[in-house]
Amino acid sequence: xxxxxxxxxxxxxxxxxxxxxxxxxxxxxxxxxxxxxxxxxxxxxxxxxxxxxxxxxxxxxxxxxxxxxxxxxxxxxxxxxxxxxxxxxxxxxxxxxxxxxxxxxxxxxxxxxxxxxxxxxxxxxxxxxxxxxxxxxxxxxxxxxxxxxxxxxxxxxxxxxxxxxxxxxxxxxxxxxxxxxxxxxxxxxxxxxxxxxxxxxxxxxxxxxxxxxxxxxxxxxxxxxxxxxxxxxxxxxxxxxxxxxxxxxxxxxxxxxxxxxxxxxxxxxxxxxxxxxxxxxxxxxxxxxxxxxxxxxxxxxxxxxxxxxxxxxxxxxxxxxxxxxxxxxxxxxxxxxxxxxxxxxxxxxxxxxxxxxxxxxxxxxxxxxxxxxxxxxxxxxxxxxxxxxxxxxxxxxxxxxxxxxxxxxxxxxxxxxxxxxxxxxxxxxxxxxxxxxxxxxxxxxxxxxxxxxxxxxxxxxxxxxxxxxxxxxxxxxxxxx
RNA sequence: GUAGAUAUAGCUCAGCUGGUUAGAGCGUCGGAUUGUGAUUCCGAAGGUCGUGGGUUCGAGCCCCAUUAUUUACCCCA
Numbered sequence: 430x431x432x433x434x435x436x437x438x439x440x441x442x443x444x445x446x447x448x449x450x451x452x453x454x455x456x457x458x459x460x461x462x463x464x465x466x467x468x469x470x471x472x473x474x475x476x477x478x479x480x481x482x483x484x485x486x487x488x489x490x491x492x493x494x495x496x497x498x499x500x501x502x503x504x505x506x507x508x509x510x511x512x513x514x515x516x517x518x519x520x521x522x523x524x525x526x527x528x529x530x531x532x533x534x535x536x537x538x539x540x541x542x543x544x545x546x547x548x549x550x551x552x553x554x555x556x557x558x559x560x561x562x563x564x565x566x567x568x569x570x571x572x573x574x575x576x577x578x579x580x581x582x583x584x585x586x587x588x589x590x591x592x593x594x595x596x597x598x599x600x601x602x603x604x605x606x607x608x609x610x611x612x613x614x615x616x617x618x619x620x621x622x623x624x625x626x627x628x629x630x631x632x633x634x635x636x637x638x639x640x641x642x643x644x645x646x647x648x649x650x651x652x653x654x655x656x657x658x659x660x661x662x663x664x665x666x667x668x669x670x671x672x673x674x675x676x677x678x679x680x681x682x683x684x685x686x687x688x689x690x691x692x693x694x695x696x697x698x699x700x701x702x703x704x705x706x707x708x709x710x711x712x713x714x715x716x717x718x719x720x721x722x723x724x725x726x727x728x729x730x731x732x733x734x735x736x737x738x739x740x741x742x743x744x745x746x747x748x749x750x751x752x753x754x755x756x757x758x759x760x761x762x763x764x765x766x767x768x769x770x771x772x773x774x775x776x777x778x779x780x781x782x783x784x785x786x787x788x789x790x791x792x793x794x795x796x797x798x799x800x801x802x803x804x805x806x807x808x809x810x811x812x813x814x815x816x817x818x819x820x821x822x823x824x825x826x827x828x829x830x831x832x833x834x835x836x837x838x839x840x841x842x843x844x845x846x847x848x849x850x851x852x853x854x855x856x857x858x859x860x861x862x863x864x865x866x867x868x869x870x871x872x873x874x875x876x877x878x879x880x881x882x883x884x885x886x887x888x889x890x891x892x893x894x895x896x897x898x899x900x901x902x903x904x905x906x907x908x909x910x
Numbered sequence: 911g912u913a914g915a916u917a918u919a920g921c922u923c924a925g926c927u928g929g930u931u932a933g934a935g936c937g938u939c940g941g942a943u944u945g946u947g948a949u950u951c952c953g954a955a956g957g958u959c960g961u962g963g964g965u966u967c968g969a970g971c972c973c974c975a976u977u978a979u980u981u982a983c984c985c986c987a
Binding site for chain 1: 945
């Protein structure tokens with residue numbers, strides 16, 4: 430017989446796990462709704478063409494493709510058979526064959542399907558449109574710690590405004606969720622694609638932007654030497670790399686880093702996005718860089734909103750993030766006292782709906798990785814007690830007569846909203862008690878021949894061992910209290 | 911895609927330089943207690959040692975292949 434198994438990188442969730450996961454979902458959902466986001470669900474399958482090209486080359490390779498149904502090799506119409514995959518296609522390799530045999534794919538994230546939805550429903554939506562979405566996504570990645578092939582994201586996005594209030598609210602929501610889950614030691618990292626572009630410009634535009642971003646994103650992981658080595662291989666010169674590290678080494682608080690980078694960009698002669706008139710003189714004004722400026726404003730809005738956890742918010746100019754659709758602010762959150770990749774991330778995308786025929790709609794959003802949050806909470810032992818079953822009361826079963834006699838009480842309990850079950854078999858009472866104990870059911874009602882004769886029921890509280898005898902008619906009332 | 915580790919009872923793992931009938935703890939089931947759980951005591955069931963080859967008088971142990979799991983890289987939630 431074949432050993433039962435499930436595909437690599439997927440998991441079953443037992444009752445206890447589901448209860449814990451629901452707890453996480455509820456904290457997130459409550460936060461999203463508090464900020465005015467409305468729920469949305471989209472299909473598991475998307476047209477492959479809607480997914481490709483949005484996540485960079487690496488991302489495209491991680492898409493799960495779904496084979497066309499039926500005979501995907503030939504098309505038969507009125508007896509006429511034409512090949513779908515030709516010999517030339519096969520010669521050209523899998524990349525030529527793929528789009529002909531797989532037209533659908535599993536969603537890779539929730540942001541791109543959302544952009545597709547917005548473009549399709551532009552006529553009926555009221556902008557700015559805020560939506561949240563909690564659904565599984567799939568990536569054909571090699572599974573390892575904190576990485577699964579099927580995992581759940583909780584996404585909140587707002588489109589149709591480029592107000593930085595939205596960015597600030599993302600920080601507020603992130604903090605609210607982590608605080609709500611009891612995860613106190615977190616760091617929200619923030620950066621801006623504009624800052625990264627300015628850094629690239631400050632280097633005199635050597636090499637390619639992507640190579641630069643990919644390399645510096647790894648700074649905290651492989652260190653300065655590792656990044657230098659990688660950049661040298663990508664064609665950056667040594668003096669350029671020195672300039673880079675000088676820029677990246679800015680230290681201090683969030684605002685201090687901003688002003689130091691500003692000075693660095695001016696020194697390097699980076700073309701500013703404009704000039705801001707000086708406050709009281711007739712100077713030529715100070716250089717104005719959109720990225721730095723927006724980061725400063727996000728912080729101002731947070732301050733005005735009563736946000737206090739600035740020690741948890743870090744401006745990190747090395748944060749890059751791989752998803753290629755980001756254009757403005759970018760976010761990433763790490764839980765510090767546990768070894769786990771980022772548990773949340775997001776950013777602004779100016780033109781994601783453009784690829785679906787709706788240009789000029791800016792959006793910003795972020796996402797929580799539920800599975801990683803779960804792993805963090807578990808390794809930090811932060812789950813409060815969650816039972817294996819919702820059942821609160823177990824009715825015991827002695828024989829056919831007592832089992833039958835318990836049914837009215839069972840119905841009464843359920844009608845009163847108390848989750849209850851009757852042990853289905855007339856097993857030994859010992860066994861029924863063991864069952865209640867193993868499942869964490871707090872109350873056992875004993876309704877045997879003796880009790881029935883007297884018109885009473887015994888209610889036992891398992892935790893304390895306390896047992897009370899009540900008239901049958903008062904049981905539900907006593908348990909409701 | 912690249913590199914490493916692991917695979918023995920339902921679960922977690924022992925198993926000596928290759929040597930007779932492969933062990934423990936937990937869990938399960940039964941009994942002590944025929945109407946009272948979690949504690950205690952007694953007992954039982956449960957394994958073709960991932961799979962397929964090979965070396966050997968003899969393989970859970972050594973060699974080869976294969977599959978699965980897992981860790982790191984890449985990338986990401």
